[in-house]
Amino acid sequence: MRTTGWTGIGGATLMAAATACSPLARHWYLTYGATGEETALTLPGDDLLPDPDIQSTRAITIAAPPSAVWPWLVQMGGGRGGAYTYDWIENLLALDVHSADDILPQFQHLAVGDVLPLRPKGPGMRVEICDPERTIAFRSTDGTWVWILHLTTRWLKARLISRNRILVPGATWPRRLVGRAVMEPGSLIMERRMLLGIKQRAQWSAPSAEALLRRT
Structure with missing residues (x-):
């Protein structure tokens, strides 16, 4: 019975891994919320890593103008405004992330060349592009x-695109398999929560669409 049980668990694990690595599942993980046009779009900062091994393009519509979204983007980071995702998971990795529910004036002056730490020991993220109310591009x-965060406007609403371009130098096939079966689905869970967290905060702080219409 015990051997049969372990065999069943092993078979279920292999089946789950095969499903997670299937082209259809990977497409969903890596393009969640994005249109085909957005997935194919060349974004400012793509040239910072020309030939990635992995690229994800995920997106969300926010009922607020880009000007209301931007303050939440520029204050992101450990020891800053956080990542608006599952803080408890981030902090299991010692990332010192505490997501803010307010716009923090002291972190509103992001500039090219700034380096934001990811973890106590490890590479930081350097700001390579900071185009206000449009694009932030970080490179480790x-x-x-x-990592590129890009804003566009659609019918008085902001469209936020988050793109990750990742190089995996010298990765062995087991490492690539784990990446596809575990890390890619996991990244969707965290990034989806981040996009929703930004959306919620920006909509709380944004002027109403009616007020925007009166100004135009």
Whole structure:
């Protein structure tokens, strides 16, 4: 019975891994919320890592103008405004993340060249592009990760695109398998929560659409 039980668990694990690695599942993980046009779009900062091993493009619509979203983006980071995702998971990795529910004036002056720490020991994220109310692009100091946050406007609403371009130098096939079966689905869970967290906060702090219409 015990052997049969372990065999069943092993078979279920292999089946789950195979499903997670299937092209359809990977497409969903890596393009959640994004249109085909957004997935194919060349964003400012793509050239910072020209040939990534992995690229994800995820997006969300926010009922607020880009000007109301931007303050929440520029204050992100450990020891700053946080990541608006599952803080308890981030802090299991010693990332010192505490998501703010307010706009923090002391963190509103992000500039090219600023380096935000990811963890006590490890590469930081250097600001490579900071185009107000449009684009922030970070590149890890070891050159293996580029993260782009890009804003557009659609019918008085902001469209936030989050793109990750990742290089996995010298990865063995077991490591790539774990990445596809575990890390890619896991990244969707965290990033989806982040996008929703930004949306909720920006909509709380944004002027109403009616007030925007009166100004135009």
